[in-house]
Amino acid sequence: MKIGIIGVGNIGGTLARKLHAAGHEVRVANKGGIAGVQKFAEENDVRPADIPGVIDNVHVIILSIPTPAIQQLPGDLFAQLAEDVIVIDTSNYYPGMRDSHIPDIDDGLTESVWVARQIGRPVIKAFNNVLANTLQQLGSPEGTAGRLAIAVAGDVPSHKEVAMSLVNQVGFDAVDAGALADSWRQQPSTPAYCCDLDAVAMRKALADAIPGVASAKRDRLPELFSTLGANPTHEQVIAMNRKVNAV
Numbered sequence: 001m002k003i004g005i006i007g008v009g010n011i012g013g014t015l016a017r018k019l020h021a022a023g024h025e026v027r028v029a030n031k032g033g034i035a036g037v038q039k040f041a042e043e044n045d046v047r048p049a050d051i052p053g054v055i056d057n058v059h060v061i062i063l064s065i066p067t068p069a070i071q072q073l074p075g076d077l078f079a080q081l082a083e084d085v086i087v088i089d090t091s092n093y094y095p096g097m098r099d100s101h102i103p104d105i106d107d108g109l110t111e112s113v114w115v116a117r118q119i120g121r122p123v124i125k126a127f128n129n130v131l132a133n134t135l136q137q138l139g140s141p142e143g144t145a146g147r148l149a150i151a152v153a154g155d156v157p158s159h160k161e162v163a164m165s166l167v168n169q170v171g172f173d174a175v176d177a178g179a180l181a182d183s184w185r186q187q188p189s190t191p192a193y194c195c196d197l198d199a200v201a202m203r204k205a206l207a208d209a210i211p212g213v214a215s216a217k218r219d220r221l222p223e224l225f226s227t228l229g230a231n232p233t234h235e236q237v238i239a240m241n242r243k244v245n246a247v
């Protein structure tokens with residue numbers, strides 16, 4: 001497939017490499033026009049693009065930018081997009097830490113529902129509930145015992161099917177997490193969030209989530225993680241997430 005990725009940081013950059021390795025034609029864009037992604041594209045054998053170019057004539061678009069940055073994309077960017085083009089959102093909302101406040105989400109709107117409303121079309125939420133390090137290092141072939149899982153939520157079954165296939169292709173079991181409105185169950189500080197779970201544990205974690213409790217835990221993360229020092233190991237981060245996110 002032709003896949004356009006907006007954002008080539010920890011998650012978007014890793015997905016670009018892995019999806020290229022899986023045989024897809026990948027193009028990438030960030031804030032800096034073609035010049036801004038030229039070096040990344042050359043080093044990773046993908047195509048550099050600007051924002052209009054990255055979505056032109058692709059089958060899948062992956063948005064991998066901070067949540068508030070969605071508002072900085074051109075307002076009519078997706079207006080002419082065919083209905084069968086799949087948009088995947090990897091974002092997580094960290095107000096007061098990395099992100100400026102978005103009142104609708106602060107008032108309880110599910111993060112990717114807000115994203116879908118901003119861009120005016122359905123989105124699939126995926127790749128948000130794994131750490132970048134997990135995505136880079138801990139994928140494994142389909143059928144591997146204990147293979148880690150990624151939750152996938154969305155409202156268009158055909159779009160979700162493709163997103164779940166991409167999850168599988170980059171080394172993870174895809175777990176159907178329901179409709180986009182259900183994707184609060186995979187947001188930061190829920191039991192399913194960035195805990196390196198296999199598919200069985202992921203399904204249980206999604207079911208265990210309790211509405212309204214995660215954002216308060218999320219807001220305490222800087223204080224909690226400061227106890228781990230400046231450079232915690234992956235294992236320390238996962239252990240902290242499991243402890244904090246448990247219901």
Ligand SMILES: NC(=O)c1ccc[n+]([C@@H]2O[C@H](COP(=O)([O-])OP(=O)(O)OC[C@H]3O[C@@H](n4cnc5c(N)ncnc54)[C@H](OP(=O)(O)O)[C@@H]3O)[C@@H](O)[C@H]2O)c1
Binds near residue numbers: 012036072073093
């Ligand atoms: N890091 C993780 O472990 C992790 C895990 C799961 C999900 N996520 C979520 O996935 C998203 C990306 O995370 P990340 O860690 O990959 O972020 P990151 O490393 O900070 O990279 C962000 C990317 O977004 C681009 N960008 C920012 N604003 C933009 C705009 N207005 N237009 C176009 N491109 C823009 C940046 O481009 P410039 O260089 O031009 O600024 C950069 O390439 C976030 O929402 C994050 O919460 C992160």
